[in-house]
Amino acid sequence: MTQVYERQDTMDTPETYTDIQLKIFRDRYSFDGEQFPHEAWRRVATAVAEPESDRETWSGRFYDLLRGFKYIPGGRIMAAMGTGAQVTAQNCYVLPSPEDSRQGIMHSLNQWVEIQSKGGGVGINMSSLRPRGDAVKGVNGTSSGPVNWAQPFAFISKSVIIQGGSRRGAAMIMLDVDHPDVFEFIHAKETPGVLEGCNVSVCLSDSFMEAVKSDGDWDLQFKGRVYRTVKARQIWDEICEAAWRSAEPGIYFMERANKEANSGYFETLVSTNPCGEQPLGPYGACLLGAFNLDAFMREDLDGVWRFDYEEFKAYVPAAVRFNDNVVDLSHYPIEECRESQQRIRRMGIGVMGLADCMLKQKIRYGSPESIAFTESVFSALRDEAYRASVELATERGPFPAYTNEYLTRPFIQRLPADIQQAIAQHGIRNCYLLTQAPTGTTSLLAGVNSGIEPYFDFDYLRSDRTGSYSMTSEWADLYTSGNRPEWLVGANDVTPEGHVLVQAAAQKYNDSSISKTANAPFEHTIEDVKRLYMLAYDEDLKSISYYRDGSRQEQVLYHKDKEEAKTDAQSAIKAAEELLARHGGPIRRKLPDERNAITHKFRVGEQEGYMTVGLFEDGTPGEVFINVNKQGSTVSGLMDTVAMLTSYALQYGVPLSELASKLKNTRFEPSGPTSNKQIPIATSIVDYVFRWLEQKFDADHAPVQPALIPADQIAASTSASVTAKHHSDSVASGVGCPECGAVLYYAEGCLICHNCFYNKCG
Numbered sequence: 136m137t138q139v140y141e142r143q144d145t146m147d148t149p150e151t152y153t154d155i156q157l158k159i160f161r162d163r164y165s166f167d168g169e170q171f172p173h174e175a176w177r178r179v180a181t182a183v184a185e186p187e188s189d190r191e192t193w194s195g196r197f198y199d200l201l202r203g204f205k206y207i208p209g210g211r212i213m214a215a216m217g218t219g220a221q222v223t224a225q226n227c228y229v230l231p232s233p234e235d236s237r238q239g240i241m242h243s244l245n246q247w248v249e250i251q252s253k254g255g256g257v258g259i260n261m262s263s264l265r266p267r268g269d270a271v272k273g274v275n276g277t278s279s280g281p282v283n284w285a286q287p288f289a290f291i292s293k294s295v296i297i298q299g300g301s302r303r304g305a306a307m308i309m310l311d312v313d314h315p316d317v318f319e320f321i322h323a324k325e326t327p328g329v330l331e332g333c334n335v336s337v338c339l340s341d342s343f344m345e346a347v348k349s350d351g352d353w354d355l356q357f358k359g360r361v362y363r364t365v366k367a368r369q370i371w372d373e374i375c376e377a378a379w380r381s382a383e384p385g386i387y388f389m390e391r392a393n394k395e396a397n398s399g400y401f402e403t404l405v406s407t408n409p410c411g412e413q414p415l416g417p418y419g420a421c422l423l424g425a426f427n428l429d430a431f432m433r434e435d436l437d438g439v440w441r442f443d444y445e446e447f448k449a450y451v452p453a454a455v456r457f458n459d460n461v462v463d464l465s466h467y468p469i470e471e472c473r474e475s476q477q478r479i480r481r482m483g484i485g486v487m488g489l490a491d492c493m494l495k496q497k498i499r500y501g502s503p504e505s506i507a508f509t510e511s512v513f514s515a516l517r518d519e520a521y522r523a524s525v526e527l528a529t530e531r532g533p534f535p536a537y538t539n540e541y542l543t544r545p546f547i548q549r550l551p552a553d554i555q556q557a558i559a560q561h562g563i564r565n566c567y568l569l570t571q572a573p574t575g576t577t578s579l580l581a582g583v584n585s586g587i588e589p590y591f592d593f594d595y596l597r598s599d600r601t602g603s604y605s606m607t608s609e610w611a612d613l614y615t616s617g618n619r620p621e622w623l624v625g626a627n628d629v630t631p632e633g634h635v636l637v638q639a640a641a642q643k644y645n646d647s648s649i650s651k652t653a654n655a656p657f658e659h660t661i662e663d664v665k666r667l668y669m670l671a672y673d674e675d676l677k678s679i680s681y682y683r684d685g686s687r688q689e690q691v692l693y694h695k696d697k698e699e700a701k702t703d704a705q706s707a708i709k710a711a712e713e714l715l716a717r718h719g720g721p722i723r724r725k726l727p728d729e730r731n732a733i734t735h736k737f738r739v740g741e742q743e744g745y746m747t748v749g750l751f752e753d754g755t756p757g758e759v760f761i762n763v764n765k766q767g768s769t770v771s772g773l774m775d776t777v778a779m780l781t782s783y784a785l786q787y788g789v790p791l792s793e794l795a796s797k798l799k800n801t802r803f804e805p806s807g808p809t810s811n812k813q814i815p816i817a818t819s820i821v822d823y824v825f826r827w828l829e830q831k832f833d834a835d836h837a838p839v840q841p842a843l844i845p846a847d848q849i850a851a852s853t854s855a856s857v858t859a860k861h862h863s864d865s866v867a868s869g870v871g872c873p874e875c876g877a878v879l880y881y882a883e884g885c886l887i888c889h890n891c892f893y894n895k896c897g
Contacts, residue, residue: 176201182217204581209423222254224465227408231417232263253468258307258406266315293332305409306333315362338389412650418471429488440495452523458482483570488583499622501633513644533562571649626654631667639674740807758782
């Protein structure tokens with residue numbers, strides 16, 4: 136049962152907190168012995184009021200804004216303001232695409248480290264890097280391509296940077312849909328170890344989406360050179376299938392974002408922050424905050440809930456002024472980012488607790504009523520935020536990049552006439568004002584559902600950087616009862632269309648973008664993803680992400696019944712094994728906890744590795760581990776899979792000779808000469824592994840001494856092989872040509888293509 140703590144704040148009004156709220160606060164936002172959130176509100180309010188001429192008055196107003204979780208600043212603001220730490224209060228950064236050189240890439244990586252080490256999330260678009268295999272004339276070599284070059288950026292975020300002592304760096308890596316390496320990028324994270332530690336998204340253009348609809352061709356190009364022409368639907372299908380399998384990549388309609396951008400007359404948006412809600416230009420920065428909508432719900436004497444629009448609107452100007460002060464007070468890890476933010480003065484105000492408000496009003500998420508409520512909240516937020524920023528401009532001046540061209544931008548032209556007229560007369564203090572962030576941790580702190588998402592479930596498990604929690608909503612009993620009302624729905628009860636339409640209702644009044652994940656049940660199909668993503672485009676969204684329950688081994692939210700089912704499944708497996716044992720079925724032979732093992736070093740072609748074989752008590756093999764030095768590569772992943780399947784087969788009694796007979800002679804790269812005189816040539820690592828296992832552990836396949844061949848026969852044989860030119864003298868490898876896709880052949884001592892004349896050794 137959740138414990139509730141009560142303390143008096145400095146304004147003599149009691150504040151109550153649950154144990155989860157206190158854990159989140161003390162783990163992430165507490166400073167210098169603070170025990171309760173209102174202590175941090177006082178610290179932050181006092182610090183943010185520093186630029187004001189009447190600091191005491193504004194400190195009180197800012198405290199009132201924060202008090203009771205009405206407005207929750209971004210976590211970076213909570214961690215930075217009033218602490219004296221040289222960390223950034225800006226949540227979001229974007230770096231320019233790297234210069235296409237080793238020095239340029241390392242310069243970007245250095246800036247990436249600086250931003251992340253100071254607490255900022257950062258995004259980058261790698262489309263400026265030449266495709267894999269392109270010539271690098273300066274070193275007479277070839278390019279590794281953007282996916283490989285992105286790997287150190289992801290590694291820094293996942294394994295090196297720890298922000299605030301508790302969390303890893305947050306990162307986004309993007310690639311344009313016309314880049315020649317887009318297929319590799321789409322599937323990159325399906326390989327263990329590749330781009331872990333970052334989110335990935337493909338930037339889609341309007342012309343690409345129209346080509347998808349018309350089944351048109353699409354050129355993959357770099358700097359004007361077309362490398363390949365494919366059907367746009369092929370790329371689209373692979374994006375949707377990858378998202379269905381593993382929730383990535385996301386998609387971002389970057390051309391649309393630029394067409395809509397308030398800053399479009401002086402900058403180009405190139406990438407987004409880690410969660411996709413904030414598209415930014417080179418060195419762009421943004422700070423975040425969210426209103427807790429549930430704090431503005433009021434219950435009348437008849438038990439009917441309503442949203443108090445007037446009180447909500449009254450607090451918006453304070454939030455705008457609060458954030459504008461933070462722009463000047465924030466530390467910036469890179470001078471170019473400070474200059475960009477000072478010139479634009481971008482902020483991103485959003486909301487949390489939208490689903491809580493709907494439930495109290497008995498509105499079904501995804502229904503027409505929910506669309507109308509969402510629009511009414513976001514239109515009120517938009518209008519009051521823009522009015523407040525105009526008012527600030529009359530006092531402090533407009534943002535430095537402001538010109539009258541600002542009034543021609545599409546979003547500005549959709550504002551109410553009185554706001555447009557006020558901007559024309561006074562300018563506006565902030566180029567952007569609105570962003571819908573995910574608010575995952577800060578919504579836990581406030582005790583409401585995150586962002587504009589529906590409830591994931593009403594009795595579920597959450598596991599994140601701050602710990603593991605059992606989350607039980609006040610609606611849980613009613614949801615599981617036999618008379619659940621139709622308006623009480625969780626994420627899996629909402630159709631894909633419902634998810635998109637609520638997001639579209641918010642996007643209509645949002646000058647930046649929205650982080651929202653369409654959570655879907657495990658049973659969803661790839662066609663559901665295609666329908667969802669296309670609807671997102673048709674409804675004028677700038678981005679969307681998809682997550683199918685159970686599509687990843689690790690996730691943040693878990694249905695409790697799924698966890699119970701996992702335990703039940705493990706029990707069922709054990710019972711099935713016992714049943715098979717009683718009736719003569721296959722029995723898994725367990726290895727002892729301590730067993731002997733043999734480790735063998737090998738080389739196949741240019742690939743080195745180690746094979747370790749664990750032994751049963753009788754000295755026969757019972758498990759196999761294969762490690763190759765290309766960690767995180769396709770080869771490494773394949774070897775892990777082969778070793779695991781081999782181990783299970785041996786433990787269930789499959790003879791080694793049977794395994795070897797099926798897996799010897801498999802042909803794929805790497806292949807070639809080996810370091811073992813008894814196996815001089817291997818057609819693949821798998822071929823080598825099973826030939827060695829056979830020789831080592833199968834008495835019927837002991838190594839045979841090679842026959843001695845006279846020198847004159849060797850010379851004749853060598854001469855014949857060198858002069859052979861016909862296709863009949865070469866052997867198909869089963870490996871595809873990297874240039875044209877045709878099958879490569881073993882010939883002339885190397886892999887060659889008879890179609891385009893590619894030569895691996897040439």
